[in-house]
Amino acid sequence: MKAVKVVPGCLVLESGTGSGSLTTSLARAVAPTGQVYTFDFHEQRAASAREDFERTGLSSLVTVGVRDVQGEGFPEEFCGLVDSVFLDLPQPWLAIPSAGKMLKQDGILCSFSPCIEQVQHSSETLRSNFTDIRTFEVLLRTYEVREGKMDSSQGDEGDSLGSLPCKRRQRLSEGSNQHETSSSPTAMAKPSGEARGHTGYLTFARLKCF
Amino acid sequence: MKAVKVVPGCLVLESGTGSGSLTTSLARAVAPTGQVYTFDFHEQRAASAREDFERTGLSSLVTVGVRDVQGEGFPEEFCGLVDSVFLDLPQPWLAIPSAGKMLKQDGILCSFSPCIEQVQHSSETLRSNFTDIRTFEVLLRTYEVREGKMDSSQGDEGDSLGSLPCKRRQRLSEGSNQHETSSSPTAMAKPSGEARGHTGYLTFARLKCF
């Protein structure tokens, strides 16, 4: 979802680098001719990400810098050259004015924030130079597939302390209604019990055309 | 969901009455021995709700009052007698102090708001006299059931302007893999296309025990 506007050849900025997982998918998206510049405040984290990119063969596509983008903004050298900027910062609104300067006309900014207040503050800041400001929450629900009719719907919680005493399976005599469709297929899907209920909000915005 | 703590015999306050749909379910929940007092700022809306309750035979359970609960609070006569208070107001935080006075020990307040800022403001106000402050969003997703294998997955959008030109249905020769489970049941469910994506947030709180 995040990388949907990033295509081969793009010049992309990111801050912060974090674990480098978004960086990786951005690098794969801009390959073979694009470039990703990613910045993190933490020297250690930047170094470790740099090592990872060496190991995964992405270092020709990714440059990792140590920089407090919230405080200093992005390096001036990228001014007006950038296709997309990705922010994953605690106070993204501090970096938005600089991000705006970096972007080409019609360039896209994407900011990821876990809390709605960050989204509110960022959207407020975005309104002065950006348009098409849209916020999404993206969730992924996964399903388990099990075989059988009415089987094993209980009792694999991992505790043996007494699931329902009544474990028998009873079936009413199958009627012979001529209309009836077949009762159950042998593979049935059901949502997995625990899901990641929230990771964050994605706010997209497009630089206004001047 | 809203009425889950309301049981027969309860004394319940509500503001605003609105269309009276929550009032109706509250009345049904407190029946036969409880009472619901509902207040609305609009004289006309209160009158029309009152008529509705006459017609549906609920008037012995429901009393409709005209009152600006945000401005004046609930009537003092209910002080300390009420099991639950339901708020559906643009500025619920204005009514919360009065609601707190009305409730019995351990009584429950439930506030419905469409916007997160209302929830934030209300939760802030609730913290001084309430505990177990919890906010939920409740959604209902409905499913369509259709008969058939791979059938009719297209083309009933209501426009005939050219769904995919290729309408043929092709099937690969069914292999005879011995493991295979039966391919498709005759009834398949799929989420309905458009759903109510949001109605509002429900905030529950329990009056602190003094």
Place this chain on the structure above:
Amino acid sequence: MSQNKLQKDSNHNPRVTWEGCSVLLDINDGDRLVFARLTAASTLKIGNKNCSLQPLIGYPFGSLFQLENGTKGPCLSRVLPATEGNYLQEKVDFQIKDESKDNRALVDNNTAQSLTGEDIDEMRRQGATGDEIVEALIANSATFEKKTSFSQEKYKLKKQKKYAPRVLLRRPSARSISEAYFKKYPARIGFLRVDSLSLLLSMANVTAHSDVLVVDMVGGILTGAVAERLGGTGYVCNTYLGLDPYPMGIVRIFNFSNEICKRIVQTPLTDLRSAQNGTSVQIGSREDICNIKSQSNEEISSSNSLPHTVSMEETALSSENGMLDLITETAASPVIRACKTTKAGEKASKETINLWKENGFSSLIIAAPDLDAWSTVKELLPLLSFSAPFAIYHQYIQPLATCMHNLQLGKMAIGLQISEPWLREYQVLPSRTHPHMQMSAFGGYILSGTRICSSDQPQLK
């Protein structure tokens, strides 16, 4: 069973605990959830300490207690609202608008705390309260001041949970019971989440004076929730296939009055289905067998006293899983227990059954993960009155889809709909509002509809 044994429950103030009442204990803000019956002899193990639950008797539900070192060992004493107020106020003050500190400069390791385990033991011996120990730990932490307010709050809460654990006294209700089970033992209630349960009741239009037919293979939570809603009017008829009623031990966790318990009956499906023209002999003979069955069932419950007798477990206080234990009084007070538990689930009387046969039930709710939806509905739908609503819960959508399709084909019902409830809980805190990171993605599916007259099916007259 005699109906007049110690019928004092109508004298209880339902907002204040009484001897013998069932309670839900919420330990350390949801870390552990324990159902217990309050008696002079019942105890609760917190950490490695056993403490009596007697001090909880006579206090309003919603009261908060804290574990202190009493003169006779650990004991629970009530936290006064004033103290609690301060405690919460601090919590709120910690939240500043836009967090300015961050964890950049902080290196956290285990050398930061200069107070040793021995020092703490010594403080305890000298009679320090849990709060005092927490304060001492903060004062002796080298890193506390450097932490963000958020981390400070987390640190303090962690220590408070360990050295001054709190117990919140909660009233068992359909909502609190199903939430507690869903959190820890969801399979025991067939993964029926509180909002799904609530939806079942409202879709089946359960209200005072309803005669509700239920198939409850979810431990009794459905039966209990319906009975709570009926409030001593109407009937909840818990029916079953075969000879043995389904266990409904959860019903006993509700503090139901005898009025309500009398409205909970169990009846084998065969009795309900036997020829509409009421051959009472047949019913009578079946009834005898079932009476014996249900009595032997009661004996089992009696010796176990609560449905799932789980031995107390030592729980790491930092546990995020939460714990649902069902504790039992060590020295039982059988009279009170009997008074609470004997009434629910008796056989329906012949007269009542005949009335149902004549008028039909006013609604049907099925929550039976082990039964095939369609074959069950096919048998039970004819027992409803015309235009009676029904609601069927299932974990899988496919059986409900098949069932819905067959009901449509057979023209047995209208207004058919499969719904899936979604419940998202939010953290609402200044500058920190978002949906919970973990959630139950799954509340199951509900097929609802209204019975109509169908020529294909056996009809009620």
Place this chain on the structure above:
Amino acid sequence: MSQNKLQKDSNHNPRVTWEGCSVLLDINDGDRLVFARLTAASTLKIGNKNCSLQPLIGYPFGSLFQLENGTKGPCLSRVLPATEGNYLQEKVDFQIKDESKDNRALVDNNTAQSLTGEDIDEMRRQGATGDEIVEALIANSATFEKKTSFSQEKYKLKKQKKYAPRVLLRRPSARSISEAYFKKYPARIGFLRVDSLSLLLSMANVTAHSDVLVVDMVGGILTGAVAERLGGTGYVCNTYLGLDPYPMGIVRIFNFSNEICKRIVQTPLTDLRSAQNGTSVQIGSREDICNIKSQSNEEISSSNSLPHTVSMEETALSSENGMLDLITETAASPVIRACKTTKAGEKASKETINLWKENGFSSLIIAAPDLDAWSTVKELLPLLSFSAPFAIYHQYIQPLATCMHNLQLGKMAIGLQISEPWLREYQVLPSRTHPHMQMSAFGGYILSGTRICSSDQPQLK
């Protein structure tokens, strides 16, 4: 087909529109969405007025235009950033922290406006701009001042849409195209929502130099999205059962360069499956037939010029449904069009096919609502290299569940998972933040996994 006809597209600045380029026109903030090709002759009907699209050529994507009365009739002129800035600023200023006015005292009826239709026509004749008319309407509204700021904003926007409609020039991309189709004609793209499409690509690990096998029965949106991601490297091999390729007209909406178009090929499944030991004769003979097929297909496209030639519709400007029209130039400029459209979807060369047979495809994506998932996967999976990922989209979960189950039983794949993407859009405005009231509850399901070596299945060497 010659490859050297007017290959000028690499000279285009892709951020600025050029003659013959395809654009997405967003009319009145999403009320209507129109795909168009910009030529000197192409026109757009807004309200009851036809206006030329020529003024849009040479401007950057993202530019905003407004319909004005020019000397030669209605014409689109660019809205300058300064104006737009003010316009938006007003919008923000309207939002006050806690709404203090409300609609209590307001009785709204149609007598509030004193300006008549004739007055407005007269203003127009005197050359008033759309903005001036909107201001006059506000000045002559008896109720405007009494409205809440929110209602004032709504009123103003409604009038602006009617008297000064705006057209936003957007660049067609996988994202904007799929959003536009999903909004208006979801069935044409098999209800494939933008996040599902994006997930398909990432689950199938589509990246530069991939050879991606696709079954695209969703109008070409999948093929286009994969080609966009490949950026002129690798191949997207669009395969089909039977003799006729599936239509992929949507590909032509992307402004793909010839480099990218060359990487989009169509190949019948029979060619890909023919005996692994490469009987090239067989392939050759099939190819001839197919070449004719694909040429005749091109003729059709040529005459239609864009996949769904929808005549312009008069659209109520207040419409909340939005409109997706695909307009075609009235006087065509065939040279440019040919250059843009001929390349995509040619037959893969023998050499390429043989390479695929030797090495296997690097991933597989299926989006085919009309095919049974399991029987399709069973045929196509053997064409992948080992450890190649695949992703299958379907509207119904049951076929995917069956497919997953069979893949498990046959030990044909690992890492199998069915996912359902959820996308919630939020309104974020001061004091008015909430998820959108209407949403697409349904993004379909995706079965993903990795192919492994299986003894039951025919293997690639």
